[in-house]
Structures are given as structure tokens and as C-alpha cells.
Amino acid sequence: MKTSKLPSIKKADFKKIRNDFPLIVNTLVRGKKLIYLNNAATTQKPQVVIDAINNYYEKENSNANRGADYLSEQLTIKCEQTRQKIKLYLNARFTEEIVFTRGTTEAINLVAYSWGFYNLKKGDEIIISEMEHHSNIVPWHIISRLTGAKIRKLAIENDGTIKLDNLKKLLNKNTKLVTIVHVSNVLGTVNNIREICDLAHEQGAYVLTDGAQSSGHMKIDLQELGSDFFTISGHKVYGPTGIGALYIKKEMFDQIHPFHGGGHMIKKVTIEDSNYKDVPDMLEAGTMPLAEIVGLSSALDYVTDIDMENITKWEMELGAYAYDVIRKVRGIKIYGPSLDKKTAIFSFTHDEIHPHDIATVLDYEGIAIRAGHHCTQPLMNRFGIQATARVSLSFYNTKEEIDRFGVALEKAVSFFKK
Ligand code: PLP
Numbered sequence: 001m002k003t004s005k006l007p008s009i010k011k012a013d014f015k016k017i018r019n020d021f022p023l024i025v026n027t028l029v030r031g032k033k034l035i036y037l038n039n040a041a042t043t044q045k046p047q048v049v050i051d052a053i054n055n056y057y058e059k060e061n062s063n064a065n066r067g068a069d070y071l072s073e074q075l076t077i078k079c080e081q082t083r084q085k086i087k088l089y090l091n092a093r094f095t096e097e098i099v100f101t102r103g104t105t106e107a108i109n110l111v112a113y114s115w116g117f118y119n120l121k122k123g124d125e126i127i128i129s130e131m132e133h134h135s136n137i138v139p140w141h142i143i144s145r146l147t148g149a150k151i152r153k154l155a156i157e158n159d160g161t162i163k164l165d166n167l168k169k170l171l172n173k174n175t176k177l178v179t180i181v182h183v184s185n186v187l188g189t190v191n192n193i194r195e196i197c198d199l200a201h202e203q204g205a206y207v208l209t210d211g212a213q214s215s216g217h218m219k220i221d222l223q224e225l226g227s228d229f230f231t232i233s234g235h236k237v238y239g240p241t242g243i244g245a246l247y248i249k250k251e252m253f254d255q256i257h258p259f260h261g262g263g264h265m266i267k268k269v270t271i272e273d274s275n276y277k278d279v280p281d282m283l284e285a286g287t288m289p290l291a292e293i294v295g296l297s298s299a300l301d302y303v304t305d306i307d308m309e310n311i312t313k314w315e316m317e318l319g320a321y322a323y324d325v326i327r328k329v330r331g332i333k334i335y336g337p338s339l340d341k342k343t344a345i346f347s348f349t350h351d352e353i354h355p356h357d358i359a360t361v362l363d364y365e366g367i368a369i370r371a372g373h374h375c376t377q378p379l380m381n382r383f384g385i386q387a388t389a390r391v392s393l394s395f396y397n398t399k400e401e402i403d404r405f406g407v408a409l410e411k412a413v414s415f416f417k418k
Contacts, residue, residue: 001190001339001341001342002340003313013306014314014395017395018396020302020396023036028366029366030364034368035366035367035397036397037367037391038368038370040185040213040236040345041370042235044238045295046299048298048301048302049239049299052297053295056294056295061290062075063075063290064076064079064290066287078293078294078297079100082294082296083280085300085301086296089304090221090222090232090247091220091221092222092223093222093250096278097247097248098245098246098247099284100245100280101244101245101246102242102243102244103233103235103241103243103244104133104135104211104231104244107231107232107244107245108136108139108208110246111248112139112140113139113259114259115257116139116140116143116147116149116177117146118257119255120143120148121147121148122148122149123149123174124147124175125150125175126140126144126149126150126175127152127170127178128153128154128180129153129156130154130378131160131187132180132210133185133212133375133376134376135210137378154166154167154170156379159337159338160184160189160337161191162180162192168199171200173203175203175204176205176206177206177207177208178196178200178206179207179208179210180193180208181210181213182210182213182215183211183342184379185374186336186345186376186379186390187336187342187379188392189341189342190214197225197226207227207229208230208231209231212231212232212233212236213343213345215233216237217311217315218308218312219312227247227249228251229248229252230246230247232244232245234292234295237300237303240289240292240296241292243295253279256279256283258282258283258285259285260283262285263286265282265284314395315343315344315394316343316344318344318395318397318398318399319343319346321402322391322402322405323339325403325405325409326406328406329410331350331413331417332413333348333350333351334347335383335388345392345393346392347388347389348390349385349389352416353412353416354387355388355389357412357416358371358412358413359389361408361415361416362409362412365404365408365411367404370389371389372388374390391405
């Protein structure tokens with residue numbers, strides 16, 4: 001990503017900030033200091049988030065929206081404050097546009113069932129890019145089978161980017177949804193959501209943006225992006241697992257139907273029938289993951305305090321450093337666009353060594369990377385490969401760690417080439 005206009009960072013701060021992450025600074029793997037380069041899978045948690053969750057169970061545990069007692073009231077307020085924080089974090093227009101979900105997978109399924117199932121029919125078309133995570137493909141296959149709507153593939157270029165002309169060719173009056181990841185979890189590609197929304201909206205289609213890999217690494221401004229649906233995953237923004245959020249543009253509310261049925265989401269229930277509250281309550285049946293909401297609240301405070309622009313700038317500096325280290329290793333091919341069009345995620349293969357073997361040797365050195373298809377089999381097919389090895393960085397990583405990773409990668413290559 002281009003970061004030239006961003007404020008200058010105090011590097012010393014990031015050295016200090018690293019100490020906020022107990023798992024990062026204290027973990028030894030087979031006697032070696034852990035180097036965690038698998039941040040696209042999940043991020044580690046700062047002490048304040050761990051403390052917030054402990055504190056919740058020690059002092060705050062109750063059930064939100066369920067009583068007139070002090071604890072319940074306080075917790076309900078805290079949950080609503082968290083919704084407000086997410087609204088600010090994403091620069092949404094209205095707090096009620098934010099729905100709590102278990103994460104991005106659940107958020108996309110929610111859109112598929114609560115919007116797609118009710119609003120799509122035979123002859124309608126859903127455009128899905130070739131770089132989507134399975135969580136943004138499989139729910140649409142299910143909905144396609146249920147409604148008869150057709151899936152159309154938006155092919156990607158050799159450098160792992162989307163050509164807007166290809167989207168223009170696919171869009172037509174039958175297109176009802178364009179569903180595209182903001183940042184690819186394999187290539188790091190940052191897609192041009194603003195322009196994608198403009199093109200889709202011109203044809204009367206809506207846009208879902210999977211923000212799982214963007215929302216922890218760059219500033220999100222939904223009013224600027226223009227998406228009709230946008231997802232975030234708490235565990236990729238330094239918060240707990242089991243919590244995330246779905247943004248639904250207010251103009252979509254009258255097309256949205258219940259997802260789960262149960263407590264809290266109703267206005268009135270008789271044995272014969274029930275009717276429902278408005279969004280977001282309508283979509284939050286049952287007891288929500290309350291400790292996780294409290295943890296996410298603390299994570300958003302933490303990240304906001306460091307300042308997302310600082311985070312982006314530092315991660316891109318680390319990314320440029322890592323890119324140089326990886327590309328110097330003999331036989332390595334890196335997938336994805338140039339650094340100015342991506343985040344600090346690097347997928348690579350070696351012309352003779354399987355990605356799983358690379359990851360296994362690195363693990364012996366205490367270095368955690370990911371190898372596999374990354375839940376993106378169509379993308380793997382696009383490049384004619386089964387799997388890649390993937391390094392994904394966070395602001396708590398250091399150049400020293402990347403150097404150690406480079407040495408270990410060289411060692412892995414010479415080990416297998418013997
Ligand atoms: N979309 C992308 C691009 C992802 O990288 C992931 C997880 O890796 C998901 C969706 C699934 O997110 P969650 O774990 O919140 O369900």
C-alpha cells in the first residue's frame with residue numbers, strides 16, 4: 001500500500017508496544033524464541049484484552065438485555081458502547097448499522113440467509129472474485145441452490161489484481177450482488193472497493209466487502225468505500241475469537257429478514273406467530289458472546305490508541321524488508337502484486353520444495369508461518385498450484401525476526417536440496 005501521506009512513526013514505540021503481547025515475548029518453541037509470522041490466521045492479544053476478559057468473568061459477568069439488575073444494565077450499556085466503537089472504527093453513519101456476529105464467516109452467512117435467500121431468484125447473478133476465501137464462496141453456492149441465482153466468476157490478473165474492465169464486462173441488469181474481499185488473505189492485494197462499488201451501484205447491484213484482512217491493518221472508512229455490507233473479525237484485530245461484526249447500510253434494512261430466531265430479537269410471540277424488532281436486534285437472537293464483546297471493545301481501544309495510520313506505515317516498512325528477504329532465496333516465487341498495491345502478506349512457493357515442508361522446517365526453528373490452500377482453492381487453481389507458504393506480518397514483528405526467518409528459509413531450502 002502507498003503510505004507516503006501517513007504521519008511519521010516513532011520506531012521505539014513499536015519496540016515498546018511489542019511488550020504488550022505476553023505470548024509474543026514469552027513463548028519458547030523447542031527452546032527457541034517464537035517468531036510469529038502467521039498473523040493473517042489470527043493475531044495475538046495484548047495484555048489489556050486478556051485483562052478485560054478476566055475482569056469480565058471476575059466482576060462483570062451477567063446477561064445483557066436480560067434484566068433490570070445492576071450487572072445486566074451495566075453490561076448492556078457496555079455492549080452498546082462497543083457497537084458505537086465499531087461504528088466509529090469503520091466510520092459508518094449509524095450505530096444501528098453494526099450487527100454483532102461470531103466473525104466474518106458468520107457475517108457473510110448472515111447476509112446470504114437474511115438478504116440473499118429472500119431477495120434473489122432464478123435469473124439473478126452474483127459476482128464473486130477468484131481470490132475469495134471459501135467463507136465468501138460457499139454460502140453463495142448454498143443460496144444459489146436455494147434460489148436459482150447464478151454465480152459468475154470475476155477472474156483475476158497474473159499479478160493477483162482485479163481489472164475493473166473485467167468487472168464492467170460481467171455487470172449487467174441481472175447482477176444483484178458483487179462480493180469481493182477488501183484484502184486477499186493469500187496475495188495481500190488491496191482491492192479498489194470504492195470503484196467496484198461505483199460500478200456495481202450504477203447497475204443497481206449491491207456490494208459485500210469481506211474486511212477480515214483489512215480491518216486490523218488499515219484505516220477503514222465505510223462512507224468513503226461505499227459497501228452495502230462489510231465484515232470484520234475480532235480475532236484478526238487483536239481481539240478474541242468468536243466475535244466480529246457485520247455492517248449493513250441503513251438503506252438495506254427493509255430487505256433484511258431474521259437470521260436466527262430466539263430471545264431478544266422479537267417484539268411479540270404467540271404460539272401461532274411472532275414478529276421482530278428492527279436491525280440490529282432482529283439479527284442478534286440469544287445470548288451473544290458477551291466476554292468476547294468486552295474483549296473486542298478493549299482491542300479496538302488499544303489499536304485506536306496506537307493509531308491505525310502508524311500501524312499501516314510500520315507494517316508496510318516491515319513488509320518491504322520481508323519482501324526483499326524472501327525474494328533473494330533461490331527458487332522462490334512470490335505471488336501477488338507490487339508492494340504499493342498490497343499489505344504485508346507474502347505467499348510463495350519453491351520450485352522444488354513443498355510449502356508444507358518449508359513450514360515444518362521453519363517450525364523447528366520456532367518460526368510460525370502458514371502453509372496450505374488458505375481456504376482459497378479457486379485461487380490456487382488460478383495459479384495452477386496446490387498450496388503456498390505464507391508469511392503475514394503484524395506491527396509487533398521486528399526486522400530482527402525477519403532476518404532470523406530469512407536464515408531459516410535458506411536453511412530449509414539447502415536441507416531439501418541436498
Ligand atoms: N475472509 C478472509 C479473507 C479471511 O482471511 C478469513 C479468515 O482467515 C475469513 C474470511 C474467515 O473469518 P472468520 O475467522 O472471522 O470467520
